[in-house]
Amino acid sequence: MGNKFDAFTKFRxxxxxRILEHDNKVIKRMFSVDSLAYAEGxxxxxxxxxxxxxxxxxxxxxxxCVSYHLAKCGESGASRDEIMEAMSIGLLVGGTIxxxxxxxxxxxxxxxxxxxxx
Amino acid sequence: MGNKFDAFTKFRxxxxxRILEHDNKVIKRMFSVDSLAYAEGxxxxxxxxxxxxxxxxxxxxxxxCVSYHLAKCGESGASRDEIMEAMSIGLLVGGTIxxxxxxxxxxxxxxxxxxxxx
Amino acid sequence: MGNKFDAFTKFRxxxxxRILEHDNKVIKRMFSVDSLAYAEGxxxxxxxxxxxxxxxxxxxxxxxCVSYHLAKCGESGASRDEIMEAMSIGLLVGGTIxxxxxxxxxxxxxxxxxxxxx
Amino acid sequence: MGNKFDAFTKFRxxxxxRILEHDNKVIKRMFSVDSLAYAEGxxxxxxxxxxxxxxxxxxxxxxxCVSYHLAKCGESGASRDEIMEAMSIGLLVGGTIxxxxxxxxxxxxxxxxxxxxx
Amino acid sequence: MGNKFDAFTKFRxxxxxRILEHDNKVIKRMFSVDSLAYAEGxxxxxxxxxxxxxxxxxxxxxxxCVSYHLAKCGESGASRDEIMEAMSIGLLVGGTIxxxxxxxxxxxxxxxxxxxxx
Amino acid sequence: MGNKFDAFTKFRxxxxxRILEHDNKVIKRMFSVDSLAYAEGxxxxxxxxxxxxxxxxxxxxxxxCVSYHLAKCGESGASRDEIMEAMSIGLLVGGTIxxxxxxxxxxxxxxxxxxxxx
Numbered sequence: 001m002g003n004k005f006d007a008f009t010k011f012r013x014x015x016x017x018r019i020l021e022h023d024n025k026v027i028k029r030m031f032s033v034d035s036l037a038y039a040e041g042x043x044x045x046x047x048x049x050x051x052x053x054x055x056x057x058x059x060x061x062x063x064x065c066v067s068y069h070l071a072k073c074g075e076s077g078a079s080r081d082e083i084m085e086a087m088s089i090g091l092l093v094g095g096t097i098x099x100x101x102x103x104x105x106x107x108x109x110x111x112x113x114x115x116x117x118x
Numbered sequence: 119m120g121n122k123f124d125a126f127t128k129f130r131x132x133x134x135x136r137i138l139e140h141d142n143k144v145i146k147r148m149f150s151v152d153s154l155a156y157a158e159g160x161x162x163x164x165x166x167x168x169x170x171x172x173x174x175x176x177x178x179x180x181x182x183c184v185s186y187h188l189a190k191c192g193e194s195g196a197s198r199d200e201i202m203e204a205m206s207i208g209l210l211v212g213g214t215i216x217x218x219x220x221x222x223x224x225x226x227x228x229x230x231x232x233x234x235x236x
Numbered sequence: 237m238g239n240k241f242d243a244f245t246k247f248r249x250x251x252x253x254r255i256l257e258h259d260n261k262v263i264k265r266m267f268s269v270d271s272l273a274y275a276e277g278x279x280x281x282x283x284x285x286x287x288x289x290x291x292x293x294x295x296x297x298x299x300x301c302v303s304y305h306l307a308k309c310g311e312s313g314a315s316r317d318e319i320m321e322a323m324s325i326g327l328l329v330g331g332t333i334x335x336x337x338x339x340x341x342x343x344x345x346x347x348x349x350x351x352x353x354x
Numbered sequence: 355m356g357n358k359f360d361a362f363t364k365f366r367x368x369x370x371x372r373i374l375e376h377d378n379k380v381i382k383r384m385f386s387v388d389s390l391a392y393a394e395g396x397x398x399x400x401x402x403x404x405x406x407x408x409x410x411x412x413x414x415x416x417x418x419c420v421s422y423h424l425a426k427c428g429e430s431g432a433s434r435d436e437i438m439e440a441m442s443i444g445l446l447v448g449g450t451i452x453x454x455x456x457x458x459x460x461x462x463x464x465x466x467x468x469x470x471x472x
Numbered sequence: 473m474g475n476k477f478d479a480f481t482k483f484r485x486x487x488x489x490r491i492l493e494h495d496n497k498v499i500k501r502m503f504s505v506d507s508l509a510y511a512e513g514x515x516x517x518x519x520x521x522x523x524x525x526x527x528x529x530x531x532x533x534x535x536x537c538v539s540y541h542l543a544k545c546g547e548s549g550a551s552r553d554e555i556m557e558a559m560s561i562g563l564l565v566g567g568t569i570x571x572x573x574x575x576x577x578x579x580x581x582x583x584x585x586x587x588x589x590x
Numbered sequence: 591m592g593n594k595f596d597a598f599t600k601f602r603x604x605x606x607x608r609i610l611e612h613d614n615k616v617i618k619r620m621f622s623v624d625s626l627a628y629a630e631g632x633x634x635x636x637x638x639x640x641x642x643x644x645x646x647x648x649x650x651x652x653x654x655c656v657s658y659h660l661a662k663c664g665e666s667g668a669s670r671d672e673i674m675e676a677m678s679i680g681l682l683v684g685g686t687i688x689x690x691x692x693x694x695x696x697x698x699x700x701x702x703x704x705x706x707x708x
Contacts, residue, residue, distance in 0.1 A: 011575070011579075012575065015575035015576075015578055015579055016575070018578050018579075018582065019574060019575065019578055022552075022556050022578075024556050024557060024560050025272060026269055026272055026273045026557075026560035026561070026563070026564055027556070027559075027560045027563060027574075029265065029268075029269045029272070030269060030560075030563050030564060030568065030571075031571075032265075033210060033262055033265045033266060033269070034210060034568050034571075036261060036262055036265070037206060037207055037210045037262045038207075042203045043197065043199035043200045043202070043203045044169075044200055044203050044204065048166055048169065049203070049207060051162075051166065051170060052169060052170060052173045052204055052207045052208075053207060053211060055170045055173060055174050056173050056174065056177045056207065056208060056211040056212065056569075057211065057569065059174045059177060059178055059449075059451075060177055060178075060211070060212070060569045061652070062533070062569050062572060063572075064572035065211075065568075065569055065571075065572060079161065080612075081161035082161045082162055084161070084612050084614050084617070085160045085161045085162050085167070085614060085616075086162065086170055087617075088155060088614050088616035088617045088620075089155055089156075089167060089170045089171060089174065089616070090170075090174060091449075091616070091617060091620050092151060092152060092155045092449060092450055092616055092620060093171060093174040093175065093178070093183075093449050093450050093451050094174065094178070094448075094449045094451065095413075095445075095446060095447050095448040095449025095450075095451070095452070096446055096447050096449075096620065096624050096655075097413075097447050097448065097449070097646075097647065097650045097652050097655055098449070099620075099621075099624075099655075100652060100653075100654035100655060102609060102617075103601070103602065103605035103606070103609065104605075106605055106608050106609055106612075107601075107605055107608075110608065129457070130457065133457035133458075133460055133461055134457070136460050136461075136464065137456060137457065137460055140434075140438050140460075142438050142439060142442050143626060144439075144442035144443070144445070144446055144623055144626055144627045145438070145441075145442045145445060145456075147619065147622075147623045147626070148442075148445050148446060148450065148453075148623060149453075150619075151616055151619045151620060151623070152450050152453075154615060154616055154619070155616045174451075175451065177567075177569075178451045179298070180415070180451050180454060181454075182454035183450075183451055183453075183454060198258075202258050202260050202263070203260060203262075205263075206260050206262035206263045206266075207262070209262070209263060209266050209567075210262055210266060210567060210568055211567050211568050211569050212566075212567045212569065213531075213563075213564060213565050213566045213567025213568075213569070213570070214266065214270050214301075214564055214565050214567075215292075215293065215296045215298050215301055215531075215565050215566065215567070216567070217266075217267075217270075217301075218298060218299075218300035218301060220255060220263075221247070221248065221251035221252070221255065222251075224251055224254050224255055224258075225247075225251055225254075228254065269564060270564060273560060273561055273564045274561075278557045279551065279553035279554045279556070279557045280523075280554055280557050280558065284520055284523065285557070285561060287516075287520065287524060288523060288524060288527045288558055288561045288562075289561055289565060291524045291527060291528050292527050292528065292531045292561065292562060292565040292566065293565065295528045295531060295532055295685075295687075296531055296532075296565070296566070297416070301565075315515065316376075317515035318515045318516055320376050320378050320381070320515070321378060321380075321514045321515045321516050321521070322516065322524055323381075324378050324380035324381045324384075324509060325380070325509055325510075325521060325524045325525055325528065326524075326528060327380070327381060327384050327685075328380055328384060328505060328506060328509045328685060328686055329525060329528040329529065329532070329537075329685050329686050329687050330528065330532070330684075330685045330687065331649075331681075331682060331683050331684045331685025331686075331687070331688070332384065332388050332419075332682055332683050332685075333410075333411065333414045333416050333419055333649075333683050333684065333685070334685070335384075335385075335388075335419075336416060336417075336418035336419060338373060338381075339365070339366065339369035339370070339373065340369075342369055342372050342373055342376075343365075343369055343372075346372065379508060380505055380508055380509045383501065383504075383505045383508070384505060386501075387498055387501045387502060387505070387682060388682060390497060390498055390501070391498045391678060391679055391682050392679075396675045397669065397671035397672045397674070397675045398641075398672055398675050398676065402638055402641065403675070403679060405634075405638065405642060406641060406642060406645045406676055406679045406680075407679055407683060409642045409645060409646050410645050410646065410649045410679065410680060410683040410684065411683065413646045413649060413650055414649055414650075414683070414684070419683075433633065435633035436633045436634055438633075439632045439633045439634050439639070440634065440642055442627060443627055443628075443639060443642045443643060443646065444642075444646060446623060446624060446627045447643060447646040447647065447650070447655075448646065448650070483693070483697075484693065487693035487694075487696055487697055488693070490696050490697075490700065491692060491693065491696055494670075494674050494696075496674050496675060496678050498675075498678035498679070498681070498682055499674070499677075499678045499681060499692075502678075502681050502682060502686065502689075503689075506686050506689075528687075529687065532687045534651070534687050534690060535690075536690035537686075537687055537689075537690060
């Protein structure tokens, strides 16, 4: 895994801990539903659900969310071709305003591929 | 197919014709890319691409787009369970602001199922 | 309560039942967190939380969500002046694109006030 | 002017009056800045500013705002070709999620053209 | 006040001055309405209005706006519990796409608390 | 042209190449329609179309897209006054949530003007 993913993951984990230290039930439950939604055992395979999370994140234009789902898509067996085709639908539905996020997504993918997984 | 789908389809077809009568290349090409994106022959099956279009439409909260992709998901073999699971990811990512669109989506699905296909 | 509220409430209840009949844990939990978030017992009074839900709905421009929180704001004791001031912040932050939703919100409020509560 | 424009204008005027009856300075000032922004006398011609308002409304996907600026574009001398080209940029930047709004925009334009101005 | 707040405030003040040097009445009036909206003297307390600005900013996912209102919420007497509860409503309404902004918001709050106010 | 524009342009060009290396027809066509839309020969002058692209980008709050169109507006002959007036409409329609993007836009414009074009 690449450097961008490492920096992103560290900040993500540190802040998730800070957020969940706080005693707020709504936030805690939103985080737990988030884990549940992409887990195995539903009607759709995990890979499809991660591609759905990726495209939702792309059209809503959240770079961190896109990065997270790109890593998860890879882990669940999605190929670069499948990921690019999913993102092409996000680009079409969301318009050219999505292009800068697509650039950063491909840069992140290249970074993920640049180093062997730990 | 149900009554809501009929009314929606008639307006959609009539206005698509009106739009494409106008000699604007950008609009014409956007419409032709739209057809291309969900066609067979890519890295992902048509059903997956329609589910991606559905979730993108749901988080961007466009009822007409949701209706269109619900019909296409059905045509490409997606089950009610698969459609509902895809929409659950849209609800999670997009938040409770998505709920009114989810209500109209399920109402549209019920209407689609209420009558035999022509 | 007025006629608009009645029609809105009937559709809302009927479709919530249809949605929750479906066995999807993510959707069910999103609905239950939604009830939890605006309940008594947190750091903020219910009225303030309903005003927060109202403004979030207004800037995201969802008429049904605005209607729902307008009714709840009234039930939790918010005055017309407080509701209008909360919506003025939504208009400022969200811009003039919010104006048509503000028109429908005031029309809904007038309808709510037009008939004695049942 | 057509029937759709009449119904839209009546509701718009009635609710603007209701909104401005309420003594809220932020709302009143937002309405007055709105009039100022599209007035003559700035660096850009009124027609260009109305086209800018139209495209902003289209990518943010507000049908009422699109209808309003379509009427104003016509009044300020924009041709159907200019309006369609402006909307083609909105479609490109905003993506296919804009298509249902483009359909309703062209339907509204056809309605505007269907009857002689009063 | 912390380092992040200092850097943010300096850029903010410098660019506000540059923007207001330009002779554009619409921009100047938008800035003055912005000051008016959160001032004392309306139907709602300043603290409530700042919480409304915070949640509007969070669901529209603007980090700078969130940072600004976090600082203002603190100044107007909102506790960490109240701020977190307000943000929990933003997370619920806006969905998990809000999570990266919530992480940066809590990081900003921690930074604000790390140093005594000047 | 300034330093910010250089860094932005390099990343933009490098990633556009990476994206277009990938054999995805939908993405390639979206990029080619993007070039077509702002080209000479339509009903509107290039300068007007760049201002439309700028305002669409501003209300959708994409800094990279705003930067790109700011540079193109300058190249097509738009004055600082015309650009600021176009952006004032974006601020009005999009609301104060646009302000941080307006700050970065003016900072980018100042950087563009700070150095002679190469």
